[in-house]
Amino acid sequence: MREVLAQAAFQLFLERGFERTTVDDIVARAGVGRRSFFRYFPSKEDAVFPDHERCLAEMTEFLAVADDGDPVGAVSDAARIVLRMYAANPEFSVQRYRLTREVPGLRTYELSVVRRYEQTLAGHLRSRFGEDGDGALRAEVVAASVVAAHNNGLRLWLRSGGEGDPEVAVDHALALVREVWGRPTASTAPAAPGASAVPAVPLAVSGGGDGDGEVVVMVARKGTPMWRVVQQIEAAVGEN
């Protein structure tokens, strides 16, 4: 029923445009009563994004059981859930993308959906980073970065007409975020030449009198990726 309505609605949106299609048109084609439409979709816009609710639930569930050791990695993987939803129906996704670009109401609606994803990610990061200090701030900025990177890669694929693998563009975009915000794991971070062969060796040397006067000497090859340097220093200096 829900499926029938969503398909009828989408067909009509493509044929006549979103605004020139009334709910009466939709229910007429679907062969159901008008009242039933609003039982399945709270608004006309919802019929265009019938699967986001499910996807959001999936993301929430994923994050609930996610590995705690790498929060940024976890939210990046969570973002990939959305990507896979789009990739599961390339043709539909591309058509919807073109439709959404044209209709201001749909663009606004999509913003609210994206915002819910972002808040879900931010909530997870906040619980890991801690509410105090800059925890909440970092959580929101990282979540926004992940969403922006994901959407950049996704749009690249959508604009191409859904050709090829969208994962490559999104992986690349997310990697850029992780380079600055999080510790990449071996599975997703590109192996940097030299970095694994001659890893940076943090070496703490007791210097002055008080604890805060300690001096850290860090050695790295020139060409070592910045994330790797930061990773090592943070481990030695201790998050400050």
Next chain:
Amino acid sequence: MREVLAQAAFQLFLERGFERTTVDDIVARAGVGRRSFFRYFPSKEDAVFPDHERCLAEMTEFLAVADDGDPVGAVSDAARIVLRMYAANPEFSVQRYRLTREVPGLRTYELSVVRRYEQTLAGHLRSRFGEDGDGALRAEVVAASVVAAHNNGLRLWLRSGGEGDPEVAVDHALALVREVWGRPTASTAPAAPGASAVPAVPLAVSGGGDGDGEVVVMVARKGTPMWRVVQQIEAAVGEN
């Protein structure tokens, strides 16, 4: 006229709530015809944010003449224009914030406004970073980060009831973004204790045979803020 309508609308929204106030109520209180309302505001929501259009124009103008040497700094300063608009009317801003939090329709509307700011910032960054390669990607991620940081600081101030100076929270939030995405300048970066007294001393020592085999030794006091460490290393290792 526009002002009269906006004030009448806002009064009623506070008294009865946004959804329980009709446009007829507003024009009745303002003493004008219903048709006039929609001449000045395209929608009921617009009456809640009467100054964003002007603010967006101001931001666009600012970026057009902004210093090109520090794009991230320029968009951060551009974001502060929005902050100052809020800070100019603390009472109004706080009341509107509380109203917006309660009404889903207003939240969605605000998202679309924020999105336009973000795209303005991203457009400026894109023109500086270049469209090719990761330029567009970086532009969008940085713009999203700046907006998220700005909004975090702004919301902190709004939740406090508009007490004190909102600039401090926003400056701090934006500084965090600049620590990872841009080079902080002396004026915006907080002076870290110890960092200025005993600055990190990057020291490049030629190591292996080829240029890539060079080794960088970096010395810093324990307690040095991470952004300062990264800043020094980047200067020595050279952006990689």
Next chain:
DNA sequence: GAGACTATGGCACTCAGTACCCTCTGTAAA
């Protein structure tokens, strides 16, 4: 078969937003 529960349809209503046309006022040309 009575009662309860669920899915669906129908009807009437509110209200945002728009199209069209009206009046009024001020201004400038003849």
Next chain:
DNA sequence: TTTACAGAGGGTACTGAGTGCCATAGTCTC
């Protein structure tokens, strides 16, 4: 002084989204 014009505001009627309420039909339970 009259006429022509323009622009601000007002009025009316309409479309269409979304909601509340009730009726109906199928289904399950006891």
